[in-house]
Amino acid sequence: MKAVINTLYEAKLAELKEKIDAESIPVQLTIVTVGDDPASKVYVRNKVRLFEALELPCHHIILPEEGTTQADLDGLAEKADHPILFQLPLPNGLEAPDLPAAVDVDGFGSEALGQLVLGQNPVLPCTVQAAIDIVEAHCGEYSFPGLKVAILGRSNIVGKPLAIELINRQSTVSSFNSRSDLAAVDWNQFDVIVVATGFHGTLDNTQFIEGQLIIDVGINRIDGKLVGDIKHQDGHLSAAAITPVPGGVGRLTCLNVLGNAVKLCQSK
Amino acid sequence: MKAVINTLYEAKLAELKEKIDAESIPVQLTIVTVGDDPASKVYVRNKVRLFEALELPCHHIILPEEGTTQADLDGLAEKADHPILFQLPLPNGLEAPDLPAAVDVDGFGSEALGQLVLGQNPVLPCTVQAAIDIVEAHCGEYSFPGLKVAILGRSNIVGKPLAIELINRQSTVSSFNSRSDLAAVDWNQFDVIVVATGFHGTLDNTQFIEGQLIIDVGINRIDGKLVGDIKHQDGHLSAAAITPVPGGVGRLTCLNVLGNAVKLCQSK
Numbered sequence: 409m410k411a412v413i414n415t416l417y418e419a420k421l422a423e424l425k426e427k428i429d430a431e432s433i434p435v436q437l438t439i440v441t442v443g444d445d446p447a448s449k450v451y452v453r454n455k456v457r458l459f460e461a462l463e464l465p466c467h468h469i470i471l472p473e474e475g476t477t478q479a480d481l482d483g484l485a486e487k488a489d490h491p492i493l494f495q496l497p498l499p500n501g502l503e504a505p506d507l508p509a510a511v512d513v514d515g516f517g518s519e520a521l522g523q524l525v526l527g528q529n530p531v532l533p534c535t536v537q538a539a540i541d542i543v544e545a546h547c548g549e550y551s552f553p554g555l556k557v558a559i560l561g562r563s564n565i566v567g568k569p570l571a572i573e574l575i576n577r578q579s580t581v582s583s584f585n586s587r588s589d590l591a592a593v594d595w596n597q598f599d600v601i602v603v604a605t606g607f608h609g610t611l612d613n614t615q616f617i618e619g620q621l622i623i624d625v626g627i628n629r630i631d632g633k634l635v636g637d638i639k640h641q642d643g644h645l646s647a648a649a650i651t652p653v654p655g656g657v658g659r660l661t662c663l664n665v666l667g668n669a670v671k672l673c674q675s676k
Numbered sequence: 677m678k679a680v681i682n683t684l685y686e687a688k689l690a691e692l693k694e695k696i697d698a699e700s701i702p703v704q705l706t707i708v709t710v711g712d713d714p715a716s717k718v719y720v721r722n723k724v725r726l727f728e729a730l731e732l733p734c735h736h737i738i739l740p741e742e743g744t745t746q747a748d749l750d751g752l753a754e755k756a757d758h759p760i761l762f763q764l765p766l767p768n769g770l771e772a773p774d775l776p777a778a779v780d781v782d783g784f785g786s787e788a789l790g791q792l793v794l795g796q797n798p799v800l801p802c803t804v805q806a807a808i809d810i811v812e813a814h815c816g817e818y819s820f821p822g823l824k825v826a827i828l829g830r831s832n833i834v835g836k837p838l839a840i841e842l843i844n845r846q847s848t849v850s851s852f853n854s855r856s857d858l859a860a861v862d863w864n865q866f867d868v869i870v871v872a873t874g875f876h877g878t879l880d881n882t883q884f885i886e887g888q889l890i891i892d893v894g895i896n897r898i899d900g901k902l903v904g905d906i907k908h909q910d911g912h913l914s915a916a917a918i919t920p921v922p923g924g925v926g927r928l929t930c931l932n933v934l935g936n937a938v939k940l941c942q943s944k
Contacts, residue, residue, distance in 0.1 A: 518787065518790030518793070519790055522785070522786030522787055522792075523790070525793065525832065525840070527832075554855040554856060562846070564793065568840065568843055571839065572839075572840065575830050575835075575839065575851050578853050578855040579855075580850070580857075581849075581851045582848070582850040583843050583848065583850075584848055585846050585848070589848075
């Protein structure tokens with residue numbers, strides 16, 4: 409899978425660069441962080457670097473953990489006239505403002521999600537778009553109707569919007585969560601399994617068969633090492649195609665922040 | 677099932693009456709119809725009668741098929757300061773305006789649907805609420821987490837929002853559509869099957885077993901007779917609980933228009 413991801417990444421990046429140049433799209437992004445969550449730092453750095461590499465403006469607003477109020481965040485959201493994102497998690501019970509779809513580069517707000525249900529969304533949440541990209545690259549652009557997809561996890565930022573997007577694309581979608589009896593499920597009935605629970609070991613790589621595509625959305629730190637939600641048993645080489653962690657979904661997610669910013673800045 | 681539905685209907689109606697009186701909620705509704713679709717007439721009449729029986733104002737605006745423009749509908753939507761619905765289907769390519777959630781008694785608009793994805797919706801689409809009510813009445817209020825539910829059909833007004841609501845309630849949800857290979861599915865693995873395809877005979881009553889709850893959302897007219905999406909084979913009495921058509925989901929859906937109007941008028 410590493411090669412598929414790399415090819416996909418390079419192709420998408422080249423396409424975005426060409427589009428920005430050809431149509432002179434004034435792409436820019438504002439990232440707001442509060443405090444200094446270490447994982448957030450890495451994610452934000454990757455986004456900033458990507459924009460810098462393309463010489464596109466990326467404004468990074470860093471607010472102190474101490475003293476930042478909900479009104480500060482809401483004020484930034486109200487003023488936003490181009491794509492903006494509030495890097496999660498936010499400390500002290502602060503909540504990301506519910507952004508209008510026109511500047512909601514993450515696609516997490518209620519306006520973008522409502523449009524998603526109706527199939528009228530300008531962008532998808534970046535990780536959802538990454539999963540869609542991987543299915544397209546591996547199974548083919550026209551593979552979605554009738555495709556049997558399992559989604560483990562029902563978060564507002566991955567599991568739920570991915571289920572909705574796949575239903576829009578006429579896939580047969582099964583949504584599992586922490587209350588599902590996972591041990592009783594025949595995982596081999598699915599063409600694609602997306603694991604987005606945030607728990608390492610939700611499934612393991614001995615449970616899949618040839619022909620299956622397994623998309624591992626998780627990023628967990630275990631004994632100082634980054635691992636996904638799929639446990640790779642020592643010495644077992646799965647016959648299924650499994651996206652790597654790191655260097656899989658996360659890499660494409662970062663690229664899709666740029667892709668979404670391009671879409672939003674283009675349609676202005 | 678007929679008894680369960682009747683009990684549920686009467687209990688909900690009594691509860692709503694009591695709530696309206698006790699809290700003096702100024703409930704009212706506006707229904708807009710365009711032209712004279714015969715099925716719509718029946719649905720609208722049922723809603724009007726329900727409001728009349730409770731001596732609650734229900735304004736019915738009837739626009740001619742000839743000459744009514746999108747701007748006419750959008751104008752009514754903009755002026756709405758209390759619950760309103762545009763009875764579907766609309767003729768001549770007219771579209772129901774995308775209502776603000778505060779007056780969107782059907783819960784079909786993008787604002788209400790976006791809030792649904794985030795679990796913050798004031799109301800559910802009336803048929804979705806009916807399906808939820810039936811599961812609660814038959815399986816119990818606390819049955820949703822881990823409940824295995826199949827949904828056939830992926831419409832914006834039933835299948836998709838029902839899938840989202842059940843995912844919110846931690847059910848294990850499988851969504852099927854016209855591109856799914858229905859013949860290959862083991863239907864007996866599900867606790868609840870909701871059929872909302874609009875096609876009579878999507879499944880038939882010989883396919884279910886004892887302990888299953890089958891919710892038939894369809895209303896089809898075959899040889900002048902109203903039938904659901906489930907085909908009832910001559911002489912076969914299913915061991916499963918199957919909601920009747922008519923007198924099942926549709927009856928509760930109509931009541932839920934009142935229920936949603938109460939919620940919206942209460943929260944003003």
